[in-house]
Amino acid sequence: MQESLATTPTTISAKTAMSKAWNLLQDKYPIIILVICWQAVRNILIFAAILTLTVSIPQSPVIMLVTIILLSAESSAEFFWFTLKLVRNEPYNLFHLPSPLAVVNWFIATILTTLSVNLGIFALIIPGLVLGVFFSTSGYAAVDGFGPIQSLKVSWRIASSAFWQIALVFFTMLSLMIIPIGLTVACNFMLVLALAFFYTTSKVYAESATVKKND
Amino acid sequence: MIKRIANIIVMLIALELLMLPILALFRCVVEARYIPSTSMRPALQVNDRILLEKVSRFTGKMAERGAIVVFYPPSDRLPKNADNNGDDGRDEANQKWDIMHVLGRLTGLPIFPNEPALVKRIIGVAGDTIRVVPNVGVYVNDKLLVEPYIIAPANYELKTLGDIFGPTVAGIWVRPYGKSQQPIVVPKGMIFALSDDRNNTIDSHIFGFVSEKAIIGRAWVMVYPIQKYMHEPYWSRP
Numbered sequence: 357m358q359e360s361l362a363t364t365p366t367t368i369s370a371k372t373a374m375s376k377a378w379n380l381l382q383d384k385y386p387i388i389i390l391v392i393c394w395q396a397v398r399n400i401l402i403f404a405a406i407l408t409l410t411v412s413i414p415q416s417p418v419i420m421l422v423t424i425i426l427l428s429a430e431s432s433a434e435f436f437w438f439t440l441k442l443v444r445n446e447p448y449n450l451f452h453l454p455s456p457l458a459v460v461n462w463f464i465a466t467i468l469t470t471l472s473v474n475l476g477i478f479a480l481i482i483p484g485l486v487l488g489v490f491f492s493t494s495g496y497a498a499v500d501g502f503g504p505i506q507s508l509k510v511s512w513r514i515a516s517s518a519f520w521q522i523a524l525v526f527f528t529m530l531s532l533m534i535i536p537i538g539l540t541v542a543c544n545f546m547l548v549l550a551l552a553f554f555y556t557t558s559k560v561y562a563e564s565a566t567v568k569k570n571d
Numbered sequence: 572m573i574k575r576i577a578n579i580i581v582m583l584i585a586l587e588l589l590m591l592p593i594l595a596l597f598r599c600v601v602e603a604r605y606i607p608s609t610s611m612r613p614a615l616q617v618n619d620r621i622l623l624e625k626v627s628r629f630t631g632k633m634a635e636r637g638a639i640v641v642f643y644p645p646s647d648r649l650p651k652n653a654d655n656n657g658d659d660g661r662d663e664a665n666q667k668w669d670i671m672h673v674l675g676r677l678t679g680l681p682i683f684p685n686e687p688a689l690v691k692r693i694i695g696v697a698g699d700t701i702r703v704v705p706n707v708g709v710y711v712n713d714k715l716l717v718e719p720y721i722i723a724p725a726n727y728e729l730k731t732l733g734d735i736f737g738p739t740v741a742g743i744w745v746r747p748y749g750k751s752q753q754p755i756v757v758p759k760g761m762i763f764a765l766s767d768d769r770n771n772t773i774d775s776h777i778f779g780f781v782s783e784k785a786i787i788g789r790a791w792v793m794v795y796p797i798q799k800y801m802h803e804p805y806w807s808r809p
Contacts, residue, residue: 385582389589396593404600408626414800417792542583 368557370524377549381542384442388545391438394450399427433462435548437499443552454499464504465494489523490515496555514558525550595677600625602679602788604641604690610772611690614639614720614808620795621690623788624802634696634762634783636711637804639790641690642764644740645747645778666785687740688787691774692720695763701755703729703776709765720807725769729755729776737777747779760784 368376381388406423410416430453437454441447454462469491477484494511502510515522529547606619615621623641627633633640643666666672666686675683695701695711702710708724709716718724728734732748732755739745757763761780766772775781790806793799799809 382578382582385585389585393589393593397596400593400596400600404626407600407624408629411624411626411630411791411802412632414803416802417798417800542587 368518368521368553370521373521373525373550373553373557374528374546376553377546380442380549381545387442387448391435391450395431395434399431402427429463429466430459432466432495433459433499436462436495436552439548439552440496440500440556443549443556458499458501461502461504461507462495462498465498465507468504468508469494485527489519489526492522492526493551493555493558496552500555514554517558518554522551522554525554591674591678594680598677598679601791603794604688604788606690610766610768610774611639611692612768613722614692614767614801614806615690615793616808618796619793621790621801622792622794624791625788627789633786633789634693635789635804636693636696636699637806638693639690639801639806640693640762640764640786641688641788641790642781642786643686644689644773645781645785689740689764689774690790691764691766693762694765694775695755695757697757697759697761699757699763701729701757701763703727718805720805721767721769723770725765725776727770727776731755732779735776735779737773739778740773745778762786 403420403423407416407420410419433454437458438448472491473484473488475484476487491508491511493514494507497507497510498504525547529543529550532543602623602625604621604623606615606617606621609617671683672686675685679685694709694716699711700713703725704710705726705728706724707715708718732751732753735748735755736746737744755763757780760783762783763775764781765776766774790801793801
């Protein structure tokens with residue numbers, strides 16, 4: 357069923373995605389701040405505890421590097437998961453975490469995406485940017501229950517049907533992020549939310565289409 | 572319209588300000604430092620980047636003999652009683668306490684003023700008796716330290732508290748313990764820290780003891796140009 361959902365095209369425009377993301381960010385920014393603070397404080401405390409235990413052994417830098425990678429992976433997957441819940445207007449609490457399998461899927465999908473985008477950048481930049489757009493929603497698919505390879509396929513199909521809309525949102529937000537006027541964090545949230553809208557609207561459309569087909 | 576713009580500005584400021592306490596909390600655990608001087612060569616050289624850890628404070632291993640630490644230099648103010656026996660309460664670090672300096676210390680962001688800090692090796696901890704014999708070496712509790720990490724032994728003599736004098740970081744000539752003839756015994760809560768390049772530097776042989784409270788962190792890892800664990804006592808560059 358998930359495979360058939362993924363083939364359904366996205367129906368919203370770049371303007372709609374941005375506008376929905378902006379409205380959601382304005383409505384929900386206290387909870388977004390709370391979630392980010394909670395994740396940061398929790399990770400720093402875990403990091404400090406592990407460092408305290410290992411600081412006197414020579415392997416501690418490697419242990420801490422692995423710790424940072426694992427904590428970052430968990431937090432990022434959790435944030436994607438939280439974003440989907442926000443966009444779908446589902447209840448959320450701070451201690452409700454995504455399943456370990458979803459985190460692993462997200463991690464592998466992200467590594468595959470990063471590798472392919474970097475290879476594309478190496479091949480005269482443009483292919484990397486194009487691949488970046490194609491795989492931009494793979495993280496949402498991964499935390500939503502798809503396997504790593506399946507997530508990339510889902511993202512590819514969503515982007516195939518709405519390439520220019522996603523590209524417009526993607527590059528507008530990335531461009532704003534590099535302007536040094538302190539908009540980095542806000543633009544990052546906007547991008548994450550807008551992409552989540554692309555992903556969810558695709559799925560919502562697919563679900564309704566599947567229901568109609570079943571009827 | 573004005574209300575909407577005000578809301579947006581408040582939201583953006585809240586999102587950006589959120590980074591400050593998180594950054595400050597992280598700096599309570601680990602802090603990156605750049606080495607701008609040659610005072611710790613050959614162990615540390617100009618342009619080296621190191622990470623300091625601050626968690627040793629919880630395990631009581633921050634002030635360990637032979638550890639490399641970064642600290643705020645003591646205040647240039649004269650001690651309350653220049654003829655005392657060394658336990659003179661001169662533990663006040665050279666720090667400013669206005670909001671901008673405090674934010675600079677907490678976050679390390681370049682938009683705030685950052686106070687100078689020194690990187691030195693701890694030679695003596697509380698209770699140790701220190702003596703420096705010119706061109707021979709440092710005696711801690713009457714035992715000569717074996718120091719493969721120094722370029723050359725010190726060319727000055729330290730026998731009594733009165734031998735501790737010279738110009739500080741700010742260029743002010745200080746003699747923190749006057750002409751006291753008491754031996755150099757490290758008071759409780761203080762350390763005696765020297766540079767590895769003993770003869771061209773400002774360290775405890777000039778400004779005296781340093782409060783343990785003034786220690787910012789203990790060197791943990793060198794990240795550039797080599798990746799090396801440097802937390803062990805008496806560490807030397809490979």
